[in-house]
Amino acid sequence: MLLSTLGETVWQIYNEGRPKASVRNFSQKDVQQYIKLAVAEVFRILYYNSKRNRDGNAFYFISPLLSIQPFTLTDANQIGMRRADMTGYDMFRMPHDAHIVSMYPIGCGDGGDYKSISLVEAGEEYFYAGNPKFSFFKFGVVKGTGINTYNLPPCVKSLDVEASFDMPKLDPDISMDVAFDASSLVLGKMLGLPEYTNKSTDNSYSLPQRNLKQRLSTQQAEVPTNG
Numbered sequence: 001m002l003l004s005t006l007g008e009t010v011w012q013i014y015n016e017g018r019p020k021a022s023v024r025n026f027s028q029k030d031v032q033q034y035i036k037l038a039v040a041e042v043f044r045i046l047y048y049n050s051k052r053n054r055d056g057n058a059f060y061f062i063s064p065l066l067s068i069q070p071f072t073l074t075d076a077n078q079i080g081m082r083r084a085d086m087t088g089y090d091m092f093r094m095p096h097d098a099h100i101v102s103m104y105p106i107g108c109g110d111g112g113d114y115k116s117i118s119l120v121e122a123g124e125e126y127f128y129a130g131n132p133k134f135s136f137f138k139f140g141v142v143k144g145t146g147i148n149t150y151n152l153p154p155c156v157k158s159l160d161v162e163a164s165f166d167m168p169k170l171d172p173d174i175s176m177d178v179a180f181d182a183s184s185l186v187l188g189k190m191l192g193l194p195e196y197t198n199k200s201t202d203n204s205y206s207l208p209q210r211n212l213k214q215r216l217s218t219q220q221a222e223v224p225t226n227g
Helices: 003-020 028-053 176-190 207-222
Strands: 067-072 081-085 100-106 118-120 139-143 146-150 158-163
Touching (some): 081 158, 176 207
Parallel strands (some): 118 139
């Protein structure tokens, strides 16, 4: 389900149930932002569950959000660090920077383009950077709102980053299980509709939650397909 459609659906449900909600009124923009926060939280929960269960499929829920964006690299400093400034680009962030899938150095035109370099954890770069023994190791590390790269040749001019970007021109596709969990989180905990807060006493979903599942499925079915 497209994120914009999910936000619109939750906004409509909130308006229908507003008399039961908290005294504060929320705008459609508020609801859309809450949906993004809830989706990111569900992603983190699924990530940790997948790691714990070791099912080998920790990223099925994030793959539809991936896109590639280009970033110009700065000149190298004394130890060969070149930075890709990603200011203005938000992302659905994952633990251990797992939301960044690939980083492709661009510019040499020698057939080596689109071989992704490694991403190391913050702090690890001090072991490799400036050490002649590891001059062959091309890698990057997330620092602040950008990526610091090391050991890239001068012919590399930019870095194509594949990640779960969140930008106004992008409308990510959210899987239905994530859409339902995020919607319940927003409606129950963030917007204060009590019937969406917990499951009913017999451990099945409450009637409003079952209606939410059906409504999301209906909205998804109504989305036109190309061709």
